[in-house]
Amino acid sequence: MITLGDYLIVSAILFTIGFAGVMLRRNLIIILMSIELMLNAANLSLVAFSRFRVGANGLPDYNAQVFVFFVITVAAAEVAVGLGLLVALYRARQTTDVADITSLKF
Amino acid sequence: MSPFLFWIFAVLTVTFGAAVVLNRNPVASALSLVVSFLGLSALFMSLDAFFVGIIQVLVYAGAVMVLFLFIIMLLDIRVEERRRINWVAAVGGVGVAVILLIQIYVVIGHFQSARRTFPPLVASTTDDVWHIGHLLFTNYNLPFQIIGVLVLVATVGVVLLSRREPR
Numbered sequence: 001m002i003t004l005g006d007y008l009i010v011s012a013i014l015f016t017i018g019f020a021g022v023m024l025r026r027n028l029i030i031i032l033m034s035i036e037l038m039l040n041a042a043n044l045s046l047v048a049f050s051r052f053r054v055g056a057n058g059l060p061d062y063n064a065q066v067f068v069f070f071v072i073t074v075a076a077a078e079v080a081v082g083l084g085l086l087v088a089l090y091r092a093r094q095t096t097d098v099a100d101i102t103s104l105k106f
Numbered sequence: 107m108s109p110f111l112f113w114i115f116a117v118l119t120v121t122f123g124a125a126v127v128l129n130r131n132p133v134a135s136a137l138s139l140v141v142s143f144l145g146l147s148a149l150f151m152s153l154d155a156f157f158v159g160i161i162q163v164l165v166y167a168g169a170v171m172v173l174f175l176f177i178i179m180l181l182d183i184r185v186e187e188r189r190r191i192n193w194v195a196a197v198g199g200v201g202v203a204v205i206l207l208i209q210i211y212v213v214i215g216h217f218q219s220a221r222r223t224f225p226p227l228v229a230s231t232t233d234d235v236w237h238i239g240h241l242l243f244t245n246y247n248l249p250f251q252i253i254g255v256l257v258l259v260a261t262v263g264v265v266l267l268s269r270r271e272p273r
């Protein structure tokens with residue numbers, strides 16, 4: 001049978017892939033996609049805990065699913081702002097590579 | 107849900123998630139992300155969270171990915187040229203990620219409830235959309251309205267960012 005731990009491990013692997021993407025890739029679009037992967041990994045563990053914690057009425061804990069709803073909304077707003085920044089940056093510098101953006105480097 | 111289906115969708119999600127990071131072509135990465143999110147949506151539905159699974163497909167596989175593909179098309183980004191790889195940074199990044207994964211794995215290993223299966227649900231006359239909507243408009247009414255303001259601010263911000271500078 002599938003246990004809670006199986007879902008948590010899938011979630012952990014997905015989070016680690018997203019984290020490695022942010023650390024390793026230098027294309028800003030890929031970095032944004034990796035952030036989406038990390039947010040979704042957190043959503044998966046939230047939904048798994050929601051299903052695991054069945055209340056006295058025999059239904060899942062819907063508080064966690066409301067939280068997932070908020071996370072998805074914030075992630076969508078974040079992608080819109082991130083891509084808007086990317087377009088503004090590309091217009092100014094003609095690059096999407098983080099290695100080329102060194103104006104704030106100390 | 108049978109364990110067989112769970113493992114199929116888990117492997118699908120993780121494989122295409124890895125393809126997002128490993129592909130050099132941004133369009134291939136975006137399409138891998140779509141497949142990864144579809145697998146994740148199936149995992150949500152295996153946890154009886156049908157509403158979350160559906161908005162996962164609608165918002166991510168629909169809206170967000172169209173936005174990504176549109177920006178890739180607009181900026182006309184080619185396959186990035188092969189640069190000299192900074193090996194110290196690459197090994198350090200992979201090392202930190204692997205350490206993080208091992209840490210989470212150990213924590214899950216010590217977590218007693220993680221070895222238990224999911225308790226059965228009773229048949230309900232109301233669906234989960236009803237329950238989530240009820241919570242949204244009673245307990246979480248204030249956060250819900252703050253989220254609305256946040257989306258408005260994000261919209262105004264994006265319009266302001268993408269406006270050309272007046273000469």
